[in-house]
Amino acid sequence: MYVPFITELHETLVRRKGGGASSGGKGGGSSSSAGKGSSSSSGKGSSSSGSSRSGSSSSGSSRSGSSSSSSRPGGSTKSVPIAGSSQKVTGYTFGGGKVSNIPSGQPFAGRSQGGGNRNQIWGSRTYGSGYPGYSGRGVSNLGFPFYFWPLVWGTTIGYGASGYLDESHEYGNPDNTTRPGGPQITAAWQSNSTTPPTTLRVISDNTTVLSLMAAVSSNCSAYLLPSSITTDANASTVALQFNISNNKPEETVQYYRASSVALTLDGYNNSAVFAADNTTADTPLPDGIDAKMLDCVNQTIGMAVPLVGAASKRHDLDNWALLTLFVFFFILFARGR
Template sequence: MKTLVRRKGGGGGGRGGSGRGSSSHGSSSSGAAKSHGASSTFYKSSYAQPFHISYANTDVGAYGDGKGKKFTLGPSTPFPGRLAGSGTRSQIYGTSRYGSGYPYGATGSYISGRPFPFIFYPIAITEYDYYGSTEYRNVSATSRPGGQVVEAVVQPLNDTSGVTYRIVGDDSSVTAVYAALATNCSIANPTITNTTVAPFNPGTYPQPEQVIQWYRASSFALSLDSYNNSAALFSNMPLSSNQSALPLSSDTPLPAGQNSTFLKCLNTTIAASVPLRSVEGLSGNAIAYLVICSLAAPLVLIVVGWAIYRRIWILRHRNDPTAVPPPVGVLTALGECMAARKERRRQARLTLNDGFSHKQPTMRTNDTVVTLLQWVRGRKERVRRKYRPVRNAESSREPSPAPLVRNSI
């Protein structure tokens, strides 16, 4: 069988229904669905809302981009010490084989001990130890991201008797994907009810050989009841992880007469909508809050700093009865400083230097020039006296040389 490939678009539009939705934490995952082309019926519904994965401390939702940094699982998780995260939407596809589609950590053909690049745990698709899946079979619903493993039947609207597809995954993911299929593809029973999603029992439909496409590192699957891929049978599984599985060229072709348009719609819609980590931008309220905090923080520091300075000043001058402490309010102190500065500048404008003022009585142009020249000459004289003092006659006279004294022999 050939691996299904990514394709834009899909089948005919269907009718969206409302019913029970996945648990939601946060308020803006529907923005991811809207920006990625989901129908308005879907992104306005509760199924577009994110749900929280506590062990990863993150929200995941339909049409999320994934991404994020890798992290190590803590001791309270079923698989402590393993890596998780950083898987993206572009890496969502696997193949028809269990254990496919790992962006990293796919060592050997068995999946036991592997990381969780998309945060979700793989599905134990059968009651046998199929490719090392036993360790994921007994994970409780409260410990598994998205809840217990469930399945939902998906059938085309015009053929409900001869064609039966199934989607298998965690409860929250299956519900969200089914709602997306109801709005994108012409499926029968588009309204989600209490019987739409049922718990999955390993050993019943679907079996590994009925899966036609794995997604999200074997944590979500699309199967066809009438398909029997002999290459995926338990009997054809390699005996150990060091041995290679049969090549994809050994896959059994899909049954003849399938509606390829409907199948492609299922494939592309699942790949686009299966929940991943939601990395949302900041909302308008969050941006406004950050701006206000960034502006208020310096003011708070100034007020606190002024209070500390005033307290230190009072302690240092507590024995001086004439000392006037700084004002309590920062604004009062700032106002006094500005008033003092304004007064100094006013005084400087009134008197330029040595009594010369621009407020002298009105003079003619020639008188003004003469006065300026006199002021300049006086200024030069003062500078000369300051830096080149004139020596008087006594100080300028050279000292007389000492008389020569003849040594007596």
């Protein structure tokens, strides 16, 4: 779903529907916990239809991950331990990693993981959005279509009837080190054109936030205060530890990637987050914010958030070539006996 009133800023951009059914979407299986700790929570809104608005300087995402993605800020490939194996995650890649079940002995054994691609990452302001084929609220007992776990918010605040916001019993505290990509951290960007400055924050795992810091600084520097601009080299020294005092679910303006990434706006208070059901309309965004900055950051996260990529066609061809050679030499050996 587009961020409200931002759509008209880029009328030429094509809206893609994000959320076709995927076997990597709603996962069954065991609900084995990944660790105890604080709660989860988050924004409310319409169902996860999503808009993959490619924009800024680089347009769209490439199915193969584009050979030039590694040269872009935020486009490098990182190895991330996930469910007992190492997965390569890359910014700007199309995604679509293989669907499989998490093996026995790992957290959430039996649940599905993989299959989600960039066209499906867009959620809404509802915690639980951004899952392909799922339009409910909350993240309990779901699979991991993008491999990453949904973010959690911590249990230091009582959410009353909004119990769906507290999933720490299932996914662990924000500082849970077994979380794919590392513990949750956050980064802030401030506008250079509003007083006081419009402040946006991204919340996700360590690997994702550091990657997005570089991508946003590169794509949206025209809208940012100089102090908000970082590089791959210094991002880790600027990022902040997640703190519920500064990161609130009611400030969320967009979820992405199966609610494993959130973009928040300081001062926004979406009362729909605390409603007893999922039908209450979202609170409008406040007047006086830097809409162009918000649009740029939102689009950049959509096209640059790291994903696990599918095996390339070249990789598949190499495997077939090796198999062909094996069969060829096996036949020669058999004839020579």
